[in-house]
Amino acid sequence: MFKRILIANRGEIACRVIKTARRMGIETVAVYSDADRDALHVSMADHAVHIGPAPAAESYLVIEKIVAACKATGAQAVHPGYGFLSEREAFARALADAGIVFIGPNPVAIAAMGDKIESKKAAAKANVSTVPGHLGVIEDDAQAVKIAREIGYPVMIKASAGGGGKGMRIAHSESEVAEGFARARSEAKSSFGDDRVFIEKFIVNPRHIEIQVLGDKHGNIIYLGERECSIQRRNQKVIEEAPSPLLDEAMRKKMGEQAVALARAVGYDSAGTVEFVAGQDKSFFFLEMNTRLQVEHPVTELITGIDLVEQMIRVAAGEKLAIRQGDVKLSGWAVESRVYAEDPYRNFLPSTGRLTAYRPPAEGTHDGITVRNDTGVYEGGEISIFYDPMIAKLVTHAPTRIAAIDAQAHALDAFAIDGIRHNIPFLSELMHHPRWRDGRLSTGFIAEEFPEGFKQVAPDGERAQILAAVAAAIDLVQGERKRRISGQVVSRAVTRERRRSVWLGETQIELAVQREGNAIAVQFVEGGGEGRPLAVSSAWRPGEPVWSGTVGGKPVAMQVRMTVNGFALSYRGVEVKASVYTGREAAAARLMPVKAATGSGKSVLCPMPGLVRAIAVVEGQEVKAGETLAVVEAMKMENVLRAERDGVVKKIFARPGDSLAVDAVILEFA
């Protein structure tokens, strides 16, 4: 076994590899760029090597720097993680030339699966089910129509060099094929400088299902079940699970065996993933093979109990696979959410900056439920603009799918992040979504269910009751302490009313609340009377960012942030300002005029004499409150000017390099 390995990556995956290596007694070497000096993976590793400036192209992607780092530290092998150099044939070869082991497949296998068309040809040759289509270059529209007729409609016309939906056309008839062919070709030409297109069958409501395979250098290859990753936003996976609610044993076996056949055909000798597109009718077709550890590998680990990184290291060191196909048992269900630094309410714009709070839910296994959080950040750390904005992968495992989903929803509620915007409200709302809970998935799920993007969810039904009960309990705890302040008039105790009016944004909920021993009893007022008491119990104390406890016996966690005369609560995708009023306060509050949130003035003024460093917007641009408008340098310090409200930039008066006086107009809103 290796004594020391280097991890040619950063963030959560570097940390994840280090954990396994440490458990195996292997020393680790981290590499880091300027932006990652204080990163978690650097402090976790036994050694660390600086490999250059922040941009990945000048650090994490430079093969020579990684090889040099190995030589300098005596690392015998390199784990590439995912992304960066993980699927570069040249990297695997460079390491081999330097006598360093690549913890991944051999370069021939990487190369064979690296090309989309070539990999499909290899799959077809290995009798893997491929999407019916024509892989050769199509000469003209007549040929296109002929091929489409053979395949059967609908068909998809795709650029050979393409990606990201460019040069892609779906056709349901001959005339659409002819037209689509011409347009796809011209788009392919203009986008990629390569006008080759091909045609294949278009799968309606497809699902993304992938098979994890594992091979060694002795010709053994097994499959470790499937993962379903149909919940995607713009081709970016958001939620993954294992197993898939679509598959039955027969389909699993069929897909697994085909995946192994393909891996065997290319001499695969590490962990890899064979991706399929599946129809709702359980038909499935090969998509591509990823010759690396997938981001979503933890869900497979949790249902198989196999540490994939450990297996990769062992086979790379030449060990024979100790697991046979028959040993692989899938147990329970695992769900993974990708927690991203992006603002779900503002079209998922990346949000970078300092993590002023980062308190993930507790990891571990209790009562058959496992919570695992793979992360590469820490409280006080920075989400940098240079890399993927993923904060963490939150994984839950439970005996059943619904239990795993509920565990995931609960873990998301208990995940406190502040300082940047994050997608947890969106992930929580997904966990709440009936179609997801029913397992009726397709890769179009998010586009279909959230056609207008993600908006603030108003509290409803049980969510509203739980939010109101917790708000009342928090207010009670605060109130009890207020009545213990020193210097009170001795003669007269402050009386406390039981009735409260809890305002969750616009929603008003009447209830009665009082302490009962260690718990707090909440009774909702229904039809003039008080309903059945609901016991609210928690060890929460003011100042803690996460309230966790039980409401009516049900475990509940929610985010609590103090605001003026209330608190912002976040629970199951609902983010709302809660105010807890007494009867007379509520009566007065109902008399108060409703005010629209507005920023001050139409012009953005220079707040101090300074030099304009950057203007971040253009005239006519629509901006949202909080977006960066300009950067002004003064006293040698950069000051970021942000929009105080939503609006459209009408005119820009300043240019980068301008020296401005205080109150000079920088730009004006329409």
Place this chain on the structure above:
Amino acid sequence: MKDILEKLEARRERARQGGGQARIDAQHKRGKLTARERIDLLMDKGSFEEFDMFVEHRATDFGMDKGQKIPGDGVVIGWGTVNGRTVFVFAKDFTVFGGSLSETHAQKIMKIQDMAMKARAPIVGLFDAGGARIQEGVAALAGYAEVFKRNVVASGVIPQISVIMGPCAGGDVYSPAMTDFIFMVKDTSYMFVTGPDVVKTVTNEIVTAEELGGASVHATKSSIADGAYDNDVETLLQMRRLIDFLPSSYSAGVPEWPSFDNIDREEMSLDTLIPDNPNKPYDIKELILKVVDEGDFFEIQAAFAKNIVTGFGRIAGRTVGFVANQPMVLAGVLDSDASRKAARFVRFCDAFEIPIVTFVDVPGFLPGTAQEYGGLIKHGAKLLFAYSQCTVPLVTCITRKAFGGAFDVMASKQIGGDVNYAWPTAQIAVMGAKGAVEIIFRADIGDADKIAARTKEYEEKFLSPFIAAERGYIDDVIMPHSTRRRIARALAMLRGKKAEMPARKHDNLPL
């Protein structure tokens, strides 16, 4: 006998009606509460005891003797409790003669001012009125003066809070101006000496009441207001929160309640608060929020001179005043506005025996003609003066820059800092490296390599806390994550602090 007792209730009921239902409805329509509704929200339930409910005006001129007399005469006074602690209040009743001040109205305010002084408890004034009652002439003016005088006598003895919840003009503005804090309600309150009509007549300037003296003006530009809130309810509930921080009088000591927060709490994230790049800003409020109990911080003048942060928090359940340079705004520089803002806050804390914690990251005083012509020297001196005359515990922590005279001003050891800490990232020097090198090594300016070497030398030698620590100007260099624990310990140690200034009539603060 029963009839007589019932008569009292009838008269009370009439007094509670103020200007009558129509006026009450009009008040509500404007988005405002009535005087009694406001007091009801400010005080603990059932704790308010009203005085002088039956007082009526005694004016006879201009038909006042024939017109209606309304019991209470436009102001409601009394006392009650806020979380059990005694608070006195007067509230102008806009539904009665527009809340205008008559001789008897002024006498009611004076009565409650006198009571508050005798009882040594805070007084809150709720303003919503149309100025002097013109029909009463000089009697009203004399009434104002009596109120003003009492404001001044009470200054520094009991906390005085003014809340502007409607019009406040002319003679009405000067009583609030002499109190400790002024808060305003956004959009429904304004304050000015002369209103838009007079302004137009005299200067031909056309402005609205909001533009002339709304909350948006006074909380951000003029610094008259210490804060502004969205509506009456929000404002009054925040006043309750503020009162929880304030001592009842200068000799009562800060209020205390059991803290839910651990005084030994360490915040590892503070170790990365200071960015690697010395020119990058960071938010000093994160430090304050992570140091105070439960992240609970009541900011004073949040929207004015944002380059310095002032406000109240608690440590170990006891009130502490915080003053901190804010690198996010103007690099945390001290200018005239910031100096005045902080000076007034420091003096309030010192007057009422509230310990002060100061966080320092200041690149110096703001240069330029605007500042110098505006009297930066004198305004800066106010802050220096305020800190220097403090006898309350002063705990200071330098997080990054402490350059030039600003280092001295920000509660340095030499002007009275009791415990002065610095983070390892502190840079204590006369100025930053670039400027210093260009002066000391003027001859080398043409030679970039030499300048770079000199700059590096300067940075290594001076831009650290250790030169100051070696001289004892800094008592200890502390890890950022231990800041709360260290400050809590220092404050505990200083609880018995006794310091005295020499006898004199009074000092001569550079006004």
